[in-house]
Amino acid sequence: VYSLKLSNKDTCGQINEFLSFFSLDEFVHLHSLTLIQVKENSLQKLKSILHLIPQLHSFHLLDSNDIQLTYPLPSNLQILTIPILSSFNQLSSITNLTISGCSIDQLLNHLFKYAPMLTYLNIQYLSSYYSTITNYSNVNFTKAVHLKELVVSNFQYKLEDFKCLVKYIPKLITLKFTGTYDLDMIDANQWESLITSSLSCLETFKFIFNYIYKPNDNHMEDRFNQFQTDFWIKQHQWYTEYSLSNHSALIYTVPYMLNSYKLDIDSNRYSNQLINTLNNVKNLTLYRAAIRETWEHCFSNVISLTILPPEYAHRPSLGTQAIRLLQPIVNLSNLQHLNISSKFKIKDSHALLRILQGLPKLSSLTISVRALEQFAYDEELCEYLNKMIKKLDIYKYHSSSFKFHHQIEDFCKIFSNIEELKCNIVPKDYLLFLLQHLPKLSILKAYLWKINDHDYFYSWFKKQTNKLNLLFHMNYIDKYETELVVWINRNIN
Structure with missing residues (x-):
């Protein structure tokens, strides 16, 4: 056995059950170990033996509620996924690190010092919530000279704070940002200045910047068009497109890099691209009112679709027309899961059956039980549900x-x-x-x-x-x- 994945997700203590039959030190050839939703009592069994697995080079601790690793890790470990940065210093062999949450000062004061060989760093939440100091601008920190790729999903600081951080990442080649931000993070001129002065090695810059409007916000389109200058288009080939709605704005580099996308009711997409930029989207959420006869979007690889009613509508009707209008923008042949809001009133059993029959790979359904009950008389619909829905x-x-x-x-x-x-x-x-x-x-x-x-x-x-x-x-x-x-x-x- 070279790779082992143990999960408590939806399986009620399967990790403990497995460890009651096997000890991990029996797997002497184990290279990769992944633990999902592990409890503290399960980790207790691992403390004394984890560092004894001689060939382990990849360890992932996922969805585990800020559990701290404070015990020895294998000396050859190179790839590590943990919830938070702990105080342990045995990181010298780590080259690839994924963290759920940490602060900038933890990176500068701890990680870059004790993980000098780090080449890849992925952070879900980079936030002052995890901070231990407030002023890190005048301290002589260790530089992460080998760090080539940085991925941040939620950056909960100002752009000025990021400017302080990148001073200690001089060789960064790839930078990826996603999340909801204030306007100071969505400033093309500031980013151009930062990249020119402090990120001279940067080759790939991918981002998704979402912004929630505040009162009197104007000129978002002008702000987004600043990402269309020669610096972005000709010098770096970093192409962007954006969408605007009545309450939010979204700009992203193409192709869109996340697997989830929400299509607002009143959003308008602005793009000059001839390629399909939304191929990475697997999970799509949209409002029934947003489904139009003509639409600029095209989602080719969606496997999960959620349909919501407008907030102002009371028990709106949902019928086969919705699926017909979806067909030009969503490839329904790949759809495995459908979520129909309980706020909808489904027209009749025939409409529900036709909707489901238009989704040949559907096996998972979220729906109001009352909608199912009122159509229980329809034998054809019941036979279809029995056969297809798992x-x-x-x-x-x-x-x-x-x-x-x-x-x-x-x-x-x-x-x-x-x-x-x-x-x-x-x-x-x-x-x-x-x-x-x-x-x-x-x-x-x-x-x-x-x-x-x-x-x-x-x-x-x-x-x-x-x-x-x-x-x-x-x-x-x-x-x-x-x-x-x-x-x-x-x-x-």
């Missing part, structure tokens, strides 16, 4: 997915092939009914209303399911709602 989300806060027993009985007949389900449960006995009557269900996320005694419910559910091959855990959401996540192993009788 993952279903009918959750709605402060609600009950099944108010009467006949509703849950009908549901289990229609969705007998469902593998993943997210729903609301009020009578706790309905939990057992779902587990017993959905034979292919492997992941259940049930949101329970007003569980007054969590310990009692935990004991009750464990006792009722002790003959089933499942794992579960409970998460307290708020004083009204508790999340129960159940993973069922259907491969073992």
Whole structure:
């Protein structure tokens, strides 16, 4: 085994389950280890053995809630992903580092000093929230002379702060910025001056700058057009396009580099490009009112689509026309997940069936359970849902997915092939009914209303399911709602 990926995401303690059977030091040839949503108690088992895996050169700790690594790492480790920068100093071999959150002073005062061979740095949140000092402009910090690529998803400082940072990254070749920023970050002249004076090695500059309008904001189009000068176009071939709406503005280098895109109701796109710049978009959110007969956008590779109603509309109707208007701008043949807002009123069962039939690869659906109930009489629609949908989300806060027993009985007949389900449960006995009557269900996320005694419910559910091959855990959401996540192993009788 050269690569190992262990995840607690939707699997209720699978990492602990795995570690109860195996010790990581048994995998002497392991090169890469990834842990997703790991708990502190699982990490305790790794502390004494992680540095004993001799060939491990890649370690990723993902979605793990600011867990700090304070124990020895393998001496040959080169690629590391961690939530936050800890105080440990064993970074001398690291060349590739991804961090969920840190501050500029942590980079200058710690990381660049203890990770001198760093060539790639990716930061999700670069913010003063993580800061330990406030003035870093007059300190003699170590330069990251080998750092070639910097990626920042949310830069929560001013441009002046970034100017201080780049003084210590003299050989930067690639810079990527994304996020929502104030106007000082969206200043082409300031960026041109900074790049010319401090980033002379820069070859690739990619960015997505989103701006939320403040009162009396004007001239955004003029500001964006400053990115069309010879410095950007002729000297560097850094092409941009932008879109403007009544409340926000967006400018980005092409092609658009993120996999998610939100198309506002009133947005207008300004582009002179002849190429399709939105091929990277996999997850698209749009408003029904934004779907027009003519549109400048083209999304070729979308796999997840969310359709929202205008905020001002009350129970607007959704029918086959929406899909017909989508066809010129979205390649629906690749779509795997469809999210229809519960605020829509679907015209009739025929309309819903035609919408779904227009999406040949669809297997995942988010929809109001009430919309499904009112069309339960349509046998053709029910047969289609039974055959095609493997993952279903009918959750709605402060609600009950099944108010009467006949509703849950009908549901289990229609969705007998469902593998993943997210729903609301009020009578706790309905939990057992779902587990017993959905034979292919492997992941259940049930949101329970007003569980007054969590310990009692935990004991009750464990006792009722002790003959089933499942794992579960409970998460307290708020004083009204508790999340129960159940993973069922259907491969073992």
